[in-house]
Amino acid sequence: MNKERSELKSIGYEIFIGILSILSIVNLLLLYVVQDESLDTVLMVMNGIFSVIFVADFLYRIVTAPSAAAYFFRHFGWADLVASVPLAQFKILRVFRLVRVYRLLDDVGTRTVRRALIRDRAGSSLYALLLMGIFVLEFGSLLILRVEQNAPGANITTASDAIWYTVVTISTVGYGDQYPVTEAGRLVGTAVIVVGVGIFGTFTGYLANFFLSPRKKSSAPPVAGTDTSAATVERLRLSLEESEAKLAEIRKLLAGPTQPG
DSSP: OHHHHTTSOOHHHHHHHHHHHHHHHHHHHHHHHOOOHHHHHHHHHHHHHHHHHHHHHHHHHHHHSSOHHHHHHTSSHHHHHHHTSSOHHHHGGGHHHHHHHHHHHHHHOHHHHHHHHHHTHHHHHHHHHHHHHHHHHHHHHHHHHHHHTTSTTOSOOSHHHHHHHHHHHHTTOOOSSSOOOSHHHHHHHHHHHHHHHHHHHHHHHHHHHHHHSOOOOOOOOOOTTOOOOHHHHHHHHHHHHHHHHHHHHHHHHHHOOOOOO
């Protein structure tokens, strides 16, 4: 069990990768169910982003695995690598990542997962914000394109326009070259701005805390035999009596020889 568990990473990281795997599989289904060129463009861009993340995940796992061969052949590392290829026929292999997350939850239990996420609040918040940013980038682009594409006087009319608008808005840059003209589009833009401010504000705070907070000093190793047993107390008493005897001898020497009467 310990050998299998060592192939897994932190709980927050595994959940993050698992949710991305679910989203990538949902996108794959949308590509086949919904026949829309604009939708396909947005989903292809998101698939490219997911592929970069999954390649980085594979490299991270194989470098940090106790045994690279065991991870690659026994723990579905080959599936992680093949599923990272941005081709629809291979993305179904991302199911193996979901299996890994299930093993994690089943191994440690939901109560332990909850405690671990609360204990590592900084890391959990970072993963949550990264997920939020990915969700907003994808669904914000789809929504803004949906409500603006056919509006009179709209300048967000293609998938490229929608993705560009969402990126510059979520990053709080806001060039102003693309902007919504409908009420629904402005509501979507407002939500994207609010989320973007939260993401970058929290990310900045996380980096500041990581680089500027003092390092925790490692606790000193326990001294052998530091118990409170009767034998330890007796040794301390004898040591104290020996010190007092030596102190008495030093006092006699300092007093000097006794003068004859």
